[in-house]
Structure formats: structure tokens, C-alpha cells
Amino acid sequence: MSPASPRPNGSPNTPTGAGRLPAWLQWCLVGCLSVIATVPLEVAGFPAALLMGPMLAGIVVALGGGSIRLPRVFFFVVQVVLALMIATMVSQDFVATFFRNWPLMLLVVLSVIGVSTLSGWMIARTGILPGTTAIWGSSAGAASTMMLMAEAYGADARLVAFMQYLRVVFVASFATLVAHFGGHDGAAVPPHAWFEPVPPLPLAAMLAVGILAGVIGQKLRIPAGAFLVPFAIASVLNSSGAVTVELPQWLLVIAFALLGWNIGLGFTRAILLHARRALLPTVVSIIALISFSGLLAGLLILVLGVDPLTAYLSTSPGGLDSIAVIAATSNVDIAFVMTLQTARLILVTLIGPWLARFVADRA
Numbered sequence: 001m002s003p004a005s006p007r008p009n010g011s012p013n014t015p016t017g018a019g020r021l022p023a024w025l026q027w028c029l030v031g032c033l034s035v036i037a038t039v040p041l042e043v044a045g046f047p048a049a050l051l052m053g054p055m056l057a058g059i060v061v062a063l064g065g066g067s068i069r070l071p072r073v074f075f076f077v078v079q080v081v082l083a084l085m086i087a088t089m090v091s092q093d094f095v096a097t098f099f100r101n102w103p104l105m106l107l108v109v110l111s112v113i114g115v116s117t118l119s120g121w122m123i124a125r126t127g128i129l130p131g132t133t134a135i136w137g138s139s140a141g142a143a144s145t146m147m148l149m150a151e152a153y154g155a156d157a158r159l160v161a162f163m164q165y166l167r168v169v170f171v172a173s174f175a176t177l178v179a180h181f182g183g184h185d186g187a188a189v190p191p192h193a194w195f196e197p198v199p200p201l202p203l204a205a206m207l208a209v210g211i212l213a214g215v216i217g218q219k220l221r222i223p224a225g226a227f228l229v230p231f232a233i234a235s236v237l238n239s240s241g242a243v244t245v246e247l248p249q250w251l252l253v254i255a256f257a258l259l260g261w262n263i264g265l266g267f268t269r270a271i272l273l274h275a276r277r278a279l280l281p282t283v284v285s286i287i288a289l290i291s292f293s294g295l296l297a298g299l300l301i302l303v304l305g306v307d308p309l310t311a312y313l314s315t316s317p318g319g320l321d322s323i324a325v326i327a328a329t330s331n332v333d334i335a336f337v338m339t340l341q342t343a344r345l346i347l348v349t350l351i352g353p354w355l356a357r358f359v360a361d362r363a
Contacts, residue, residue, distance in 0.1 A: 016065040019067040052173070058263065083210060105343055116138050133160055139348060182308060182309050227324075300315065320341050
């Protein structure tokens with residue numbers, strides 16, 4: 001591929017579109033677009049409207065040349081807050097839920113991992129993507145781990161990031177549509193309820209515990225440790241009655257919006273242009289994976305008798321945080337959803353790199 005020819009004003013890296021605006025003005029633009037996108041979704045009763053609206057706004061600004069990104073510290077806090085939120089809604093022990101149904105759950109999780117790996121192998125065989133990029137990019141979860149492994153293996157990390165981001169956008173969008181049109185409209189919270197008082201000392205103590213647990217999870221290099229470790233600790237404390245986890249609605253609204261921006265703003269024009277040859281096969285593989293996950297959801301419905309949306313969200317191939325938000329704003333069995341999602345994340349982290357290396361050596 002020939003180098004990019006210079007733009008009329010000089011460098012090929014010269015900002016264009018929204019990227020020419022100061023950072024604070026870009027954030028104002030994202031905020032305004034988020035309101036414009038969120039209000040109709042919220043009025044229509046879409047689950048996770050407060051996530052989807054900001055995500056769409058972030059995509060528009062990023063593809064318009066925007067240069068802003070959500071600082072990592074904010075995303076870390078978002079993961080902790082979401083972990084605490086889900087912990088308040090879990091009434092069953094995850095381990096017990098898993099062991100009651102472990103053969104079927106393992107089959108479902110391993111099937112999703114197997115199909116995603118097969119999709120990557122098939123794309124790699126076409127030669128559309130360089131080297132083993134498609135195999136790492138097709139992994140159903142553990143995106144950060146796969147990007148690190150991809151770089152170590154000589155793959156194109158930008159294309160891996162593109163494939164992972166695109167999958168999250170598709171999965172979150174499909175899951176929201178299924179939840180809405182499947183009769184599980186989101187429970188809209190009146191704006192005045194966003195500012196109902198919450199006891200400040202217990203809230204501060206729980207946030208401090210959550211942040212400390214998140215830091216420990218990251219230091220120990222636990223996959224999605226900033227989410228899973230606070231979630232596990234808060235679930236035990238909440239279900240045992242030792243602590244009542246209560247979060248204000250305004251904090252959840254902010255967390256949903258920041259998560260949406262983090263996903264949307266990563267979908268940059270530069271990555272899209274770099275990956276344009278891979279766009280169609282990547283979309284086809286994502287749709288195939290989502291469709292296969294729907295078949296697995298049907299299996300859960302037939303064998304275990306869970307409701308359709310619970311089954312669908314349980315088998316959706318990531319990301320964990322966005323699926324958690326959709327589950328939390330829908331009438332589903334959150335314990336079941338999070339058990340399968342957590343099991344998938346752990347297994348794909350444990351065997352995903354080995355499996356991708358194994359397939360890459362033969363691709």
C-alpha cells in the first residue's frame with residue numbers, strides 16, 4: 001500500500017473535521033449528541049438507552065475526525081461502579097448457579113469460543129487480513145489480552161482493536177433491540193429520581209472498597225479484574241446482609257454514559273480506513289457468531305426453561321460490561337446472565353491465547 005498523500009495543508013496527520021476543534025468543544029459536541037440520541041431511545045423504552053445513546057454519539061464524533069478519548073482512570077471507575085450495581089441485583093450464588101448446570105454451561109461457552117476461533121481461521125485463510133490478525137481479532141472476549149498477545153505474535157494490533165470494537169458495538173446493539181422488541185422494555189427512571197438522597201457514608205465506604213478491590217484485580221492481572229473482583233466482593237457482602245449496597249441513580253447515569261463514550265470513541269476514522277478491506281468479512285463473521293449464540297440461547301430455553309432474553313444475554317459474545325448494563329435495565333435473571341458471561345470471560349482468557357496460537361500456527 002502506498003503512503004498516504006499529504007493533505008493540502010501539509011501533513012497526512014493533520015486533524016480534520018471534529019478533530020480541529022479544541023478538546024473541550026469536542027466533549028461538548030459528544031454531550032449534546034448524546035442527549036439527542038438518548039432521549040428518543042429512553043422515551044421509546046429501549047433497555048440501556050443511557051448506554052446506547054452516548055455510544056452512538058461517540059461513534060459519530062470519532063468517525064467525524066474527533067481526537068478525544070476517555071481517560072483510563074474514568075473507565076476504571078466505570079467498571080467499579082457497574083460491578084457494584086450488578087452486585088446489588090444478584091440474589092443467587094454464582095458458584096452454585098454454575099455447578100447446578102455446569103455441563104450445559106461449559107458446552108455453551110466452549111461452543112462460542114470454538115465458533116469465534118473458526119471464524120478467525122476462515123478469514124485468515126482468505127488473506128484479507130495480514131498474518132494472524134483475524135484469529136486474535138475474532139476472539140469472543142478478553143479483548144485487552146488478545147491485543148497484547150497479537151502484538152507479541154506480530155499481528156496488526158490496530159486491526160485487532162477494530163474487530164473487537166466492532167463486535168462490541170454489534171453485540172450491544174443487537175442485544176438492546178432483542179430486549180426491546182422481545183417485550184422487555186427498559187424501566188425508565190424519572191429524572192427527579194436521579195437525585196434522591198443516598199446515605200453518604202455507606203456509599204463512600206462501598207466505593208472505597210470497590211476501588212481498592214479493582215486496583216487489586218488489576219495488579220493481580222485478573223481478566224477484567226477492575227470489574228470482577230469488586231463484583232465478587234460486593235456480591236458476597238450484599239447477599240450475606242453484612243452490607244447493603246445502594247448507589248444513587250445519578251452515579252449510574254454517569255457510568256452508563258462514560259461506558260458508551262469509551263466504546264464509541266474507540267471507533268476512529270483512522271482505524272476504519274485502515275481496516276476497510278476487512279470490514280465486510282468482519283461484519284459477516286460477527287453476524288454469524290451472534291446468530292450461533294441465538295441458537296445456543298434456544299438450547300438453554302429448551303433444556304433449562306429460562307426466559308428467552310435471559311438466555312440470549314447469557315450467550316451473547318461480549319462485552320461483559322455492556323451486557324451487564326443491558327441485563328440490569330431489563331427484566332431478566334441477572335445471576336444466570338452474569339454466571340455464563342463470567343465463565344466465558346475466564347475460559348477465553350485461560351484457553352483463548354493458547355487456542356489462537358495453535359490455530360495461527362496452522363493458518
